[in-house]
Every structure is written in structure tokens, then in C-alpha cells.
Amino acid sequence: MKEKILVVEDEEGLRLLYEEELKAEGYEILTAQNGREAIQQLEENKPDLIILDIVMPVMDGMEALGRIVGKDRKIPVILNTSYPGYRDDFMSWAADAYVTKSIDLTELKNKVRDLLEKKKVR
Amino acid sequence: MKKVLAMILAGGRGERLYPLTRDRAKPAVPFGGIYRIIDFTLSNCLNSDIRRIYALTQYRSTSLHRHIQLGWNILSAPLGEFIGVIPAQQRIDEQWYQGTADAIYQNIYTLQHERPDVVLILSGDHIYKMDYRTMIAFHLEKGAGLTVATLRMDRKYCQEFGVIEIDEGWRIIGFQEKPEEPRTIPGDPEGILASMGVYVFDTEVLVRGLIEDARSESTHDFGRDIIPRLIRNERVFAFDFKQGDRGGKGYWRDVGTIDAYYEANMDLISVTPQLNLYDPQWPILTYQPPYPPAKTVHVEAGRVGTALNSIISNGCIISGGNVRRSILSPNVRIHSYAEVEDSIFLEGVDVGRYAKIRRTIIDKEVQIPEGTEIGYHLEEDAKRFTVTGSGMVVVPKWMKL
Numbered sequence: 145m146k147e148k149i150l151v152v153e154d155e156e157g158l159r160l161l162y163e164e165e166l167k168a169e170g171y172e173i174l175t176a177q178n179g180r181e182a183i184q185q186l187e188e189n190k191p192d193l194i195i196l197d198i199v200m201p202v203m204d205g206m207e208a209l210g211r212i213v214g215k216d217r218k219i220p221v222i223l224n225t226s227y228p229g230y231r232d233d234f235m236s237w238a239a240d241a242y243v244t245k246s247i248d249l250t251e252l253k254n255k256v257r258d259l260l261e262k263k264k265v266r
Numbered sequence: 267m268k269k270v271l272a273m274i275l276a277g278g279r280g281e282r283l284y285p286l287t288r289d290r291a292k293p294a295v296p297f298g299g300i301y302r303i304i305d306f307t308l309s310n311c312l313n314s315d316i317r318r319i320y321a322l323t324q325y326r327s328t329s330l331h332r333h334i335q336l337g338w339n340i341l342s343a344p345l346g347e348f349i350g351v352i353p354a355q356q357r358i359d360e361q362w363y364q365g366t367a368d369a370i371y372q373n374i375y376t377l378q379h380e381r382p383d384v385v386l387i388l389s390g391d392h393i394y395k396m397d398y399r400t401m402i403a404f405h406l407e408k409g410a411g412l413t414v415a416t417l418r419m420d421r422k423y424c425q426e427f428g429v430i431e432i433d434e435g436w437r438i439i440g441f442q443e444k445p446e447e448p449r450t451i452p453g454d455p456e457g458i459l460a461s462m463g464v465y466v467f468d469t470e471v472l473v474r475g476l477i478e479d480a481r482s483e484s485t486h487d488f489g490r491d492i493i494p495r496l497i498r499n500e501r502v503f504a505f506d507f508k509q510g511d512r513g514g515k516g517y518w519r520d521v522g523t524i525d526a527y528y529e530a531n532m533d534l535i536s537v538t539p540q541l542n543l544y545d546p547q548w549p550i551l552t553y554q555p556p557y558p559p560a561k562t563v564h565v566e567a568g569r570v571g572t573a574l575n576s577i578i579s580n581g582c583i584i585s586g587g588n589v590r591r592s593i594l595s596p597n598v599r600i601h602s603y604a605e606v607e608d609s610i611f612l613e614g615v616d617v618g619r620y621a622k623i624r625r626t627i628i629d630k631e632v633q634i635p636e637g638t639e640i641g642y643h644l645e646e647d648a649k650r651f652t653v654t655g656s657g658m659v660v661v662p663k664w665m666k667l
Contacts, residue, residue: 210359213480214358214360214361214480217480217482217483233378234473237477238480
């Protein structure tokens with residue numbers, strides 16, 4: 145069965161890019177436009193991994209991260225943002241990885257693969 | 267000078283102190299006439315020059331909030347000093363605190379906001395006098411990520427405490443929660459090191475430890491979960507309470523039961539109490555309502571207002587009654603011909619004429635009618651009041667008699 149990745153991203157262009165690129169890697173993709181939708185997706189569709197933007201309307205990624213690990217403490221979460229400064233936020237340490245946004249998705253894809261591997265071992 | 271933030275866990279339900287904890291959290295339970303239990307921890311902080319303090323509350327917190335607001339509004343905000351009370355507010359997660367570690371984790375944004383170098387985690391449940399500066403100095407000197415304050419106890423008490431196992435250099439190598447077979451102190455086979463629930467953490471070690479704990483199968487408790495996990499990867503040391511004990515007698519009490527609460531109170535009326543409240547270098551601060559001084563009235567045959575071997579707080583009037591070996595909180599009245607022995611009365615208790623009371627704790631604002639006897643017929647008392655295994659009677663707050 146395909147592994148499900150939830151992409152949480154408010155910018156439509158990026159969301160579509162991630163969706164296409166990750167589908168090509170063989171994953172099933174769910175999407176959400178903000179933290180609140182992400183939590184709804186988490187509860188309804190049980191993704192295997194979450195890629196989480198931080199700066200989003202309605203509910204931002206940092207806020208969502210606390211709620212996500214409160215609901216499913218084992219789910220791997222990758223924070224994905226243009227702003228490296230959020231690394232200083234204590235809450236960001238609750239993510240399994242922190243990837244700065246780039247048009248080259250190699251780092252992000254590698255992290256996704258690593259974390260899904262680790263999850264299986266666990 | 268390192269930036270220190272104290273976080274006091276003040277949410278304890280104190281179920282074994284029921285009914286004293288029916289209306290208030292354990293840290294807010296009155297003690298020693300004029301104090302609340304949390305006053306000892308707060309006084310330790312101020313006397314240790316720690317003036318950035320948060321108390322984390324949860325259950326039945328109104329009384330504690332009021333006490334801190336009335337009695338502890340004494341720091342200077344412009345100097346960056348504060349005593350803040352933070353109720354459980356579901357900032358991170360939609361649940362109440364799941365354990366001591368979760369209580370701090372749920373307040374991770376407060377840590378973020380303050381950005382201290384070290385965090386001192388305290389319990390608001392204990393009575394002791396300790397200079398936390400000696401512990402913080404020890405922590406820094408050892409280059410520790412976490413330091414746990416410990417107290418030597420006889421091994422027979424092991425099932426009441428978290429037991430810390432150390433090597434010769436006081437580095438912690440194990441933790442047992444209330445074990446049957448405790449690991450004893452190296453070179454002291456009859457002694458164990460009990461955790462006092464006092465921790466000094468490097469902030470980063472704390473935050474990473476809390477997050478790892480939040481993301482694990484866990485009871486979210488500092489003793490059971492955080493310490494065992496951290497001793498694998500961090501330098502974790504035990505601090506000997508004797509090095510920081512400001513009373514000098516190793517006095518530390520978790521007044522967790524009615525009997526322990528009674529004994530700890532009664533110690534204060536002995537000639538030389540183990541807990542010295544008279545040290546001007548280590549004052550215990552509190553809030554006292556502005557009552558007039560205590561007084562005794564009436565001196566005539568059979569009707570002499572007396573109080574012997576007792577603590578009498580402001581506002582009390584011993585009016586022709588007789589009080590022995592007891593502790594009276596503010597504004598207690600003892601009317602003529604009443605006899606009171608070995609008892610603790612909280613604020614506003616009124617004992618009517620000819621009443622006879624012994625070995626009884628009476629909570630606030632209870633009126634004892636004329637001629638009532640309590641503590642003399644325990645089977646009868648047990649029909650109306652709480653009676654402990656050792657025969658202490660407890661009359662709850664506002665009870666109508």
C-alpha cells in the first residue's frame with residue numbers, strides 16, 4: 145500500500161509542486177491549506193508523515209505542530225519554511241526535521257524517505 | 267550570573283489530605299497558624315535571590331491565586347522580578363496536565379519567552395528551608411544537564427519516595443519509583459537517597475527532554491520518565507540537601523497525609539522545633555489579614571482564658587476557655603469553659619461554651635455549638651467527620667453543626 149503524505153502549505157503553486165513531485169516518488173498525497181485543515185486530515189485520513197509549512201493563515205504550523213503531536217505522538221513531521229529563524233523556537237524542536245524551502249526538493253525528499261524508513265523500524 | 271527561572275508545580279490535588287483539599291490545592295493548605303504550604307517554597311526562592319517565578323496551577327486554584335495575589339505582590343516588575351500564576355490553559359494540547367513533566371511542556375512558550383540559562387523546577391507541596399543557590403552552583407560546577415536534590419532517608423521509607431541511585435562521585439546512574447528493594451547509598455547500606463522533587467535543568471536539556479517525552483509512550487513524570495531517559499545521554503547529578511539546608515537539621519516534609527500534616531504542625535509548638543521559623547536571615551513570608559493582636563480574657567474561678575504550649579495567631583480571643591498544645595490560625599474564638607487539646611483550628615473557627623475538643627483539625631469558619639464534644643467518641647465522630655487510622659478527626663470547612 146502506498147504511504148500517505150500530508151502536505152500542509154497555504155501557497156497553491158507550492159502545494160501543487162510538492163503534490164506532483166512526491167506522487168512521482170510513489171506516495172499518496174493529501175493536502176491542507178492551514179493548520180486547522182491539517183488536524184482535520186490527521187484525524188480523518190491518518191497520514192504516515194506530515195510536511196508542515198509554518199507561516200500560514202487560520203492556524204500556523206508551529207501551533208499545529210503542538211496539537212499534531214498531542215494527537216499522534218509518533219507521526220513524523222517535517223517543518224518546511226522559508227525562514228530559518230524558527231529553528232530557535234523551542235516548539236520547532238518537536239519536529240523530526242527542519243527543511244528550509246528551496247526549488248530543489250532533493251533534501252525534502254531524502255528526509256521524507258529517511259523518516260518513513262525509521263518509522264518502519266520503530 | 268546565570269539567568270534562573272523558577273517553575274513551581276502547584277497543581278497537586280493532595281487527595282490524601284482530604285477534606286483539607288476539598289476546596290483548595292495542596293500548596294494552598296494552611297500550615298503553622300499563618301502560612302500556606304507554598305509559602306515555604308516561595309520564601310526559599312526569594313531568600314535565594316531567585317525573583318523570576320511562575321507557579322503552575324491546575325485543580326482548585328482559586329484559593330492559591332488569592333493567597334499569592336494578596337501576599338506575594340511584593341516584587342519589582344521594573345527590575346524584571348515577578349511571581350506569576352499560570353493556570354492550566356491548554357496552550358499546546360487540548361488536555362489538562364498529564365504529569366509533572368507535561369505541566370512544564372505545556373508551558374514551553376513561557377520558557378521560550380523567558381529564555382533562562384537554567385530552570386529550577388520546584389514542588390509547591392513541601393515544607394523545608396533550602397538555599398537553591400548552592401544547588402545551582404553545584405550544577406554549574408559539575409557541568410550537569412540536570413541536577414536532582416536528594417535527601418538521605420532510612421531505607422525502610424523507600425516505598426514512599428523516588429529513590430536515586432548514584433556512583434561514588436554523586437552522578438545518578440539509576441532511578442526507582444517507590445521500590446520494594448531500593449539501591450542504597452554507596453558505603454551506607456541502611457540509607458537511600460530520596461528525590462525531593464527539586465530539579466535544576468539546563469534550559470536546552472529540559473526542553474529537548476520534555477519534547478522527547480511528549481513524543482513517547484510515557485506517564486510524563488519527571489521522576490519516572492525524564493530522569494531515567496536523561497541519565498543515558500546527559501550528565502545527571504544528585505545534590506545533597508545537607509549542602510543547601512538552611513534549617514541545618516535536614517528538615518523536609520511532604521505533608522501528604524492528615525497524620526503527617528498534624529505531626530508537622532505539632533512540631534512547631536515544641537520548645538525547639540525542628541523547623542525554625544525565627545531565623546531573621548531566612549524569613550518565611552506569607553499573607554496575613556489585618557487582624558488585631560491575639561488576647562486572652564476572663565480570670566475568675568473556673569473561667570480563665572488560657573493558652574499553654576500553643577500557637578495563637580492574630581485576631582484570636584481565648585475568652586474564658588482553655589487551650590493546650592494546639593495551633594490556632596487567625597480570628598479563632600474559644601468561649602468560656604471550652605476545653606481544647608492537641609488540635610489545629612483554621613481561620614475563623616468559633617468554639618462555643620463548654621465544648622470539649624481534642625485531636626481534631628477544624629477547617630475554616632466552622633461554628634462549634636455549645637457543649638459539643640469532638641475527639642472523645644471516635645465512633646460517633648466517624649458518622650459526621652473524617653477520622654484517620656490514628657484517630658485524628660477532621661471537620662471540613664463551613665460544616666454546619
